[in-house]
């Protein structure tokens with residue numbers, strides 16, 4: 153979703169060359185319309201758009217069940233960190249700052265798409281840790297009998313932490329496992345997603361423990377000293 157025609161055409165060229173099928177919308181309303189017709193595997197979403205801004209499109213996507221789990225990479229020309237954090241807070245999976253490197257953008261797209269391909273045995277039962285229940289086959293997470301409304305990144309993050317069975321997961325490990333790439337500069341992205349995930353965990357929120365300077369783990373809060 154990009155209103156600047158030269159950038160939109162550049163992206164179409166780059167993505168097509170990579171073998172992706174590309175559909176371009178030039179404003180926010182057209183984007184929502186296209187998303188209603190056919191949810192894609194991933195959205196690259198510009199922040200500054202006519203009609204509806206990228207942030208408004210993102211909010212709407214996260215409110216709709218059919219696009220809640222579609223990964224979103226936000227394209228932003230803004231330098232202020234606050235805007236990027238806001239994007240992540242509102243459910244973007246990642247962001248890339250303009251002017252961007254096409255190679256970097258493609259790497260991140262591949263990372264986010266690849267993690268969705270982890271083979272899941274449909275007969276695999278629920279994973280349970282404390283009050284948290286994970287159904288990997290259909291991306292459901294349940295706490296206290298209630299299904300959580302998570303984005304795909306939040307689900308993967310929780311699944312990874314539950315599978316670790318209380319072991320600490322560093323930010324670097326989480327980036328590699330959940331986002332599909334390593335980067336030292338992006339640990340802020342992990343922190344923001346963990347904060348957001350924790351706010352959605354209701355009575356299990358205390359179980360998602362920050363290990364200062366290292367990373368995160370899921371642990372019975374009663375065991376913490």
Ligand code: CA
Pocket residue numbers: 154155156198199200201
């Ligand atoms: Ca724009």
